[in-house]
Amino acid sequence: MxxxxxxxxxxxxxxxxxxxxxxxxxxxxxxxxxxxxxxxxxxxxxxxxxxxxxxxxxxxxxxxxxxxxxxxxxxxxxxxxxxxxxxxxxxxxxxxxxxxxxxxxxxxxxxxxxxxxxxxxxxxxxxxxxxxxxxxxxxxxxxxxxxxxxxxxxxxxxxxxxxxxxxxxxxxxxxxxxxxxxxxxxxxxxxxxxxxxxxxxxxxxxxxxxxxxxxxxxxxxxxxxxxxxxxxxxxxxxxxxxxxxxxxxxxxxxxxxxxxxxxxxxxxxxxxxxxxxxxxxxASFYATRPGARAAGAGLKGVYGLGWRLHRGALLGWSAGFVFTGAIFGAISNGADEFLGDSDQTREIIQRMGGAQGLTDAFLASMVGILGTTLTVYTASAVLRLRSEETDQRAEPLLANAVSRLRWGGSHLVFAYLGPVVVLAVGGLALGVGYGVAADDMGGIPRAVGAALAQAPALWVVTSAAVFLVGVVPKYTAAAWAVVGWVVTLSWLGPALKMPQSVMDTSPFTHLPKLPGDDVTAAPFLWSLLISVVLTAGGLVGLRRRDIGG
Known part of the structure; x- marks a missing residue:
């Protein structure tokens, strides 16, 4: 033999x-x-x-x-x-x-x-x-x-x-x-x-x-x-x-x-x-468990599938923002206790959070950190569209009675509304954390409102990713460059005293620094308009281009 x-x-x-x-x-x-x-x-x-x-x-x-x-x-x-x-x-x-x-x-x-x-x-x-x-x-x-x-x-x-x-x-x-x-x-x-x-x-x-x-x-x-x-x-x-x-x-x-x-x-x-x-x-050590032989009621539609694909990330980000918001709120109490007479410190904090009192400025800077960090979630939610496409999981759906816009909407609804949920729970945790430390729960609505006010700027970043996926899908990695730039400006821009012209390239710079700052409708309306234009352009491109191209 x-x-x-x-x-x-x-x-x-x-x-x-x-x-x-x-x-x-x-x-x-x-x-x-x-x-x-x-x-x-x-x-x-x-x-x-x-x-x-x-x-x-x-x-x-x-x-x-x-x-x-x-x-x-x-x-x-x-x-x-x-x-x-x-x-x-x-x-x-x-x-x-x-x-x-x-x-x-x-x-x-x-x-x-x-x-x-x-x-x-x-x-x-x-x-x-x-x-x-x-x-x-x-x-x-x-x-x-x-x-x-x-x-x-x-x-x-x-x-x-x-x-x-x-x-x-x-x-x-x-x-x-x-x-x-x-x-x-x-x-x-x-x-x-x-x-x-x-x-x-x-x-x-x-x-x-x-x-x-x-x-x-x-x-x-x-x-x-x-x-x-x-x-x-x-x-x-x-x-x-x-x-x-x-x-x-x-x-x-x-x-x-x-x-x-x-x-x-x-x-x-x-x-x-x-x-x-x-x-x-x-393969992996913790592979995805096989599903049931028949789809449940929640999976009998393209939006049910979208929820199944995005729920883990949404719940994980929400839990993380609850924990982080509570910590941020607790440490915000007493921000002006020792620093009220320090011009240097006031300048540092107010550069990040606004010209209002130090406590509000510190809370606003924490809200800004939460908002810009959430751009990571919005970008990944949009880019899930592209990954479904490149992994050839989109074509079987589109071969049935599912239009491209419905398929895209099943992902984008979580990219646009998911951050609102995460911001709401994060703002609530921020307000509760501050309220427990300060023994005053009256500021919870202000904290929630300040967090939700970040949504229009988030949607601009989301829409930029949608535009890339729909119009130039081969360059969707540029969405992460946008996220990195926005986060860098938020975290390091004030500390480095970057020129205002550079800071203005971030949509978050144009929003009022809440809580405490004056609120006008113009920055919110402009952010929404830019978001709508970019999203519309991305969806038009998605309808017209080849899937998988």
């Missing part, structure tokens, strides 16, 4: 070179596909720190002004929650205080998007299976994705360290490493999520939720205790973003918290490598 060679990969050879075959080719492909997105992320993150230093130097040009600023900031839980603790009054330390926390968050978001794009999304579209039929190893896709994200974070680290070297080489290196390692840690967590889930949307959602939880833990811990002295608060230590903060760049650096981040990155990466070798390409 002729012997037949056993071609199965044994456990002993899973880590061999065969598993990594084709990694270099896939890495070059990933870098080519991200040749625009990745450099934009790197440059924006890398130059934010240096531009902040220049603006702080001009705004607080004396040692006394900087020392007073640190005392003011560390004396108030509301501003500690937003920016973190200030550990020193040098320009480098103040730069870390102002934008360091935001840089780590954006590095985490950049990393999770890159990893999911080149792992689970490749499997979901079937491209990874086609590549696996060639000389491509089992772990080559994961390795190339992690190498790509490693290159991006290394570039961010070098750019931050180089741009701030004039303020102190050791502190600049510590800040660069804290940002880069945080990005790698969440990139590793995204790689794990890509193994556990069956679709890229859920993997992005889980990893984004991890970033959100880490951010809220850091905020709650800093609000509860001034971490500039002593060992810090337990909640901050539970967050990888807190580890980056407690590395204390430019303030007697601590290197061992960075080791914690590196251990998390290595452990999550190792877990992802272990999991990828234990499943089939395209």
């Amino acid at each position: 002729t012997a037949v060679a056993d071609t199965r990969v044994s456990p002993r050879t899973r880590g061999s070179a065969k598993d990594l075959a084709g990694t270099g080719t896939l890495l070059r492909l990933a870098l080519r596909r991200d040749r625009i997105m990745m450099p934009v992320w790197v440059v924006c993150l890398g130059l934010t720190a240096s531009s902040t230093t220049g603006r702080l130097k001009s705004a607080y040009d004396t040692p006394k002004a900087r020392a007073d600023l640190v005392v003011d900031m560390n004396g108030n839980g509301s501003t500690r929650a937003l920016f973190g603790a200030a550990f020193d009054d040098s320009l480098g330390a103040l730069t870390v205080w102002r934008v360091g926390g935001f840089l780590t968050v954006f590095a985490a978001i950049m990393s999770l998007l890159i990893v999911i794009r080149h792992t689970r999304e490749e499997e979901e579209t079937g491209r990874q299976e086609a590549l696996s039929a060639c000389m491509v190893g089992r772990r080559a896709g994961l390795t190339s994705a992690l190498l790509a994200v490693g290159i991006a974070n290394a570039a961010v680290t070098v750019l931050i360290a180089g741009s701030l070297a004039g303020q102190g080489g050791t502190g600049a290196l510590a800040l660069g490493l804290s940002v880069g390692l945080t990005g790698m840690a969440f990139g590793g967590l995204a790689a794990v999520a890509a193994q556990l889930t069956e679709n890229a949307r859920l993997a992005r959602g889980l990893t984004s939720a991890a970033v959100g939880i880490a951010f809220v833990l850091r905020m709650a811990g800093d609000a509860a205790e001034d971490g500039s002295q002593g060992s810090g608060h337990l909640l901050v230590w539970l967050s990888p973003l807190g580890w980056a903060e407690y590395a204390r760049p430019f303030a007697d650096e601590r290197w061992w918290p960075l080791l914690l981040i590196a251990v998390l990155a290595a452990a999550s990466t190792a877990l992802a490598y272990s999991l990828v070798g234990r499943r089939d390409v395209g």
